[in-house]
Amino acid sequence: MPDMIAHALGYGLRGWPVFPCHPNTKQPLTEHGLKNASADPERIRAWWKKHPNAMIGVPTGAPIGAFVVDLDPKDGATAEGLLGLVIERLAELRAEGEGVDDAAGFAAALEQELSAPFALPPCPMVRTPRGGLHLWFAMPDGLEIGNRAGVIPDVDVRGTGGYVILPPSTRRGRKAKDDGCDGVAYLWEEDSGLDDFDPPAAPPELIRFVLEKHRRDAPQAAAVSPAPSHAAGADRAHDDERIRRYGLSALDNELRELERAGRGTRGHTLNKCGFVLGQLVGAGVLTESVVVAGMRGAVDRNGLAQVDGWVLVDRNIERSIRAGMDSPRDLAEIARGNNGRRPGAALRAPLPSDPPEGPSLAGPAAPQSAGKPDSRRANEDVASAREGDGEEPEDGDDDPVDDGSTVQFDDLDPERLARAAAEPQNDTGNARRLRTWFGDDILNVRDVGQHVWAGAHWDAQGGDEAMQRYAQIVAERIVAEADVLAAMPWEETAIEAGRMAEKKAVHDRDESDLTAIEAAKVARKALGGRKTGRRKFAISCGNTSRLNGMIAQALPHCTVAPDDLDVEPLAMNVRNGTLRMVKVADPECPDPDATREIWQVRLDPHRRDDRISKLMPVAYDPEATCPTWAAFMERFQPNPGIRRFLQVYHGLALTGIVEQAFVLNYGLGANGKSTYMEALARLMGSYAQTLPAEALTGELQRRGDQATPEFARLPGARMVRCAELPRGQGFRENTLKMLTGGEKMPVRHLHGRFFDLIPAFKAVGSCNEKPDIGGIDEGIWRRVKLIPWTVTIPPAERRPMEQVLAEFAAESAGILNWLLEGLLAYLEGGLVVPPEIHQATESYRADMDPLGEFLTACVEPAEGHDETARDVYLAYSAWCHASSVRPYSEKTFAVLMPQKGIEKISGRIRKYKNVRLHDVPEDPTRQKKSSGDRWEDSF
Incomplete structure (x- = not known):
């Protein structure tokens, strides 16, 4: 793998300002994109130390005195084939300059002339990972060349304000895999390179080619109509452009309303939006496929499809659009309203009101008067639609890109990032994000607490802190989701239709192509708006309430019972693995026909699924000894x-x-x-x-x-x-x-x-x-x-x-x-248990059993002789006083005596059978009233 930092420093020594770009998306990894480009070796070292696999980007145009013609073939085309198309266009331009009618013949003749004045001179060329070519030319003196996308299909120009990737940068990641160029590097073509880099001056035909504006053929009038004047043609083109913008902005508004429709209004809103957009389809402003795809995407997001099912939803979408198409919108009023009104007033003209009431649209509906206002349908985003006319992305891809200010995380798993980006912007979605990124490392034990995977075991120490820390990291990563947000179905349809239209030569495009191109711009803008919204959401997710909500919603999905931990009694965790006691066949069994098993110690790798929550801070070494111990x-x-x-x-x-x-x-x-x-x-x-x-x-x-x-x-x-x-x-x-x-x-x-x-x-x-x-x-x-x-x-x-x-x-x-x-x-x-421990324990037991000692010292068997329970307890109390032992209570004493094998006789006076008291010590705390008096309790 090339040493990217060395190559970046090499370009910097030449005086070229460079900056790091993501190897998957080609987007800048700096805060302000190409504006941060620098030739300072310290900055270059810092960038590539942080992003060692980053590609090398360089601003084109004025910063390096060169612009690049980017041939980016798609759909089986080749860079050489695109170069041939460029040559054809140069021939057309040369023919126009020479006053030649047969441009094709002129080009064929010039192909045989090595010194054709418009022929491309030898120039430095870079082969891109997808097989394209970058052709380098010197910037013309006194002329500004900026970025141009689609001068002809798949041919772009990178000038001032743009950038390209320099060799030996290598594409890597999911998008590179999709493009079939994962691990493929940018390479200087033969006889090209940094050592002899000297881009030639571009021939005049090439300058004219890259500066040529998009052209559109004026609509052909009917054979019976007189040819319009130049001023009339300009007015008509101007009105057509306004009407097209009006339709695209209306599409955006209607889909937004349908997506936001709540329960109880979703079916009615679907019928109304379908009818309104169908009228614009019937008027030729929108295409039916774009409207259907957009409405399906909005319905999928508002939940109606999950309730009614796609069969019914699709039928109602089709009926509502067809009903609107049968009553096409009269847009003449909008065009007429352009005269005598303030600029843009026609774009804010109201759309028709709701379609006929009812769960379905069985037939055509009469159009409402175009002059009747409806403030609910006012076009509020015309200015936003205008802003969609900007240049194409600078990195040569057709997909929308950011301005380089996006925070990049080049070490994130692209598959996980894509899954996280698909989640909704709420606490439940954040909980799934937490499980996507850290689900393998978090575990909640019911009624015990949160545990974190510590590399060898599930650790309860710091589990709560780890969960908070992981939630904060997830919140920080949400901003990276904006880079991989997928387009909605209607956006994909519109972008693809626009891409196909852009492949056509400029002079071959008709009104539907121009509409498709504008629709693609609106779709790209919508996608860009969601990316901006995702970045704003990421900021709010760093708040305490959001973090706690994320954790609270994640816990039910990563909770286990206390009994689910440490379930293997013969498994124990050490630093270098998990020890298990296992039975194996004894290799020293003397009988070859018999199988004898013995226990052995086995060391296994640590595994999360074992759910072991403890660890011994020692490594297992079967050869280790312990002489000191x-x-x-x-x-x-x-x-x-x-x-x-x-x-x-x-x-x-x-x-x-x-x-x-x-x-x-x-x-x-x-x-x-x-x-x-x-x-x-x-x-x-x-x-x-x-x-x-x-x-x-x-x-x-x-x-x-x-x-x-x-x-x-x-x-x-x-x-x-x-x-x-x-x-x-x-x-x-x-x-x-x-x-x-x-x-x-x-x-x-x-x-x-x-x-x-x-x-x-x-x-x-x-x-x-x-x-x-x-x-x-x-x-x-x-x-x-x-x-x-x-x-x-x-x-x-x-x-x-x-x-x-x-x-x-x-x-x-x-x-x-x-x-x-x-x-x-x-x-x-x-x-x-060895005899020494048994004897020591029995001696301890005897010390702890005063009743047993009393029976041995003062009670003897006597067949036919009984002692009252009271006399026996008083004798026991006297013995305890004499022996300095705390006596049991009389109730406890009565319970324990039968356990010692002394039979008790129940009756008016309780007695102990076949026993006699002897050698009862005198109790100094007691006195006899007479010789006939019995022991009396003094306690």
């Missing part, structure tokens, strides 16, 4: 069974597999447990979350309708660290069961709605003192796994935690492998 674990957990359990359990914590277990690390301090937990939490990144102590003790106990933000943060988490409880406080049993049970929990953010959280994480806690767990049922204690950390670091060896964690961070990939090894062990054999 291994030494740490061996020192602070010297027991291999406990060490292996921790490896398996925290390997399991990488997954979303539910395991009803709560690991509680216990030690008196300076024993490595906090460093261990912090290192794993940092390795797991957003997969690890923390619960405050208040959530575990019940201090955050709320009503059922209150927010639970501490739990609403937990979807997608794989490990939850429970903060150490304050001294003397215990776990709330229901919370502990919910965290480890895998059952749905209703949770919600502040100001949010409730959603169900399914705990798929592994709960882990640390403590220097064992927290109270009041429950004695198996449902609590089968979950608890107490991990003793018994090794204490001597004061002389203690280091700051961050220093140790930095060493572990250097081995993060190896520690991940250590965890994956534990996970593989779990998948093969489950979570095996």
Whole structure:
């Protein structure tokens, strides 16, 4: 690919002012188009640094002292064929100068003369990507040559005020593909180039050719009519021009009214507009095909076709136009009104009023008197129609172009830009624009919040800010849509008809051709107006209300349920991909006839469709090791069974597999447990979350309708660290069961709605003192796994935690492998609890069960002997006072006794059967009234 900046600088060194142009549309990429052209090397470098693929544009005419004849063949023609047409026209001009009647014969004779005075001299030539030619000639002294479009079909002139593209610029993009020249460069023809660039003086015939004005043959009078005088012919041509402009402006007004018609008036407005335009078709001012195409486009936009169907709509369009054609408009009054009125008054003459009432036009309608005014039909846009007589586009294309002030986005996907340009100018259209540009990167999780694709996962952090930022970018890009706005059907029809008319030689054009050319100008103007409107709309879209409306309308189309995220329990995100645990055939299976499967780790690319919302800040490296981590674990957990359990359990914590277990690390301090937990939490990144102590003790106990933000943060988490409880406080049993049970929990953010959280994480806690767990049922204690950390670091060896964690961070990939090894062990054999952990947990359970200790110390089996429930509770209370244990309430005590296997007898006095109290300690807070008195409750 050519180095465009080097070539642009080369042209600048020659003194040519250049500017960057879009490789797809050839439009200028500078703020003021060719007016910004410069030979300054610093500006050139800045432009092409920003747009490295931009084509090189150069202003023609006075800025470089040369003009260009642009041969742009279409429809299978060739540049050489067009050059032959130019030669023929030069021959005609030469014949006229010589007084020769047979121009064709004169041209044939001159073709044999190498020194024919009008023959084009050798000149620099550029071959364009579409096969055309640019012929370069020196500007004549004392004569201004501007732009001329269609001097003959497909032949234009680029002079002062125009520009051309210089080699080796390369066409690229959707439009280039449509033209069949994507990737094709502009090239200097043989014996042409910048080194020997010396455009010759143009021969006189060529100067006359490029300055020749469009000619129109005067209408032929009937054979019986006398030839009009010169003045009369001029007046008639003037009146015809006014009538043609009148008809085109009327077309524009009628289509605008039909497009804006509301419900209840659309059918009537269609009939009326069809009748009015049909009268102009009958008068020969408009063509029926242009009117039909325009009305169909307006009806499509006002919604009538979606209600009535195209069959009925097309029938009514045809009937209304035919009815108008049967009563053609008498335009003589307009022509007569030109005399004695102020200039332009005839153009504002009213059109006929409404057609006959009724849902359809079954027959012709009588024309209304042309002299009766109707202010509703006043032509308000005559001045705009006049402004449509400007020059053709400067870039050689037939399509309308802008003046170079359009903001360009040369890195935008043209297909997406075209889809966005087709959207309506409202919040719903903007929402679709947002999804067109950024739909792959935005995700709204119902009742949770907005997420943004961060390259490896859907990130909730900054999701709201990203959505606002994307909406702002979409608003900025709307201005670029103006460059690719497609023409409406009626505009396409009119432009194409005008293009065909312009291909005809000037002296061969009739009235219908001139009408088609004017209609094409009106269509181009209408398209230009929509482009201007789109740019204004882009400015308003940057306002807060528009941005919020865009986002609000987009969210319903990119919303998923919380359960739709992180659905794969055996998938976990790391920096270089997604790890998955998969089963594969064991290559070491000893039996060749059998298939044995083993678990393996597989690394897959990140994918949006996986909808993973978490990421570990570590890259997977199957060869990585962690010697420092291994030494740490061996020192602070010297027991291999406990060490292996921790490896398996925290390997399991990488997954979303539910395991009803709560690991509680216990030690008196300076024993490595906090460093261990912090290192794993940092390795797991957003997969690890923390619960405050208040959530575990019940201090955050709320009503059922209150927010639970501490739990609403937990979807997608794989490990939850429970903060150490304050001294003397215990776990709330229901919370502990919910965290480890895998059952749905209703949770919600502040100001949010409730959603169900399914705990798929592994709960882990640390403590220097064992927290109270009041429950004695198996449902609590089968979950608890107490991990003793018994090794204490001597004061002389203690280091700051961050220093140790930095060493572990250097081995993060190896520690991940250590965890994956534990996970593989779990998948093969489950979570095996070693005897050391089981014994430590049972001891903890005994400490937390005062009722069990009381029964062991003060109650013995005694067949046939019963104790009253009151006496047993009073004995239990005395034992608690003597043992410094807080007793249960009498109600709780009564519920727990049967759970301990003590049979209760109900009756007038409740008793416990086949038990006897013994060795009950004295309670100093109690006194006996007499030897027969029983224990009395002092509580």
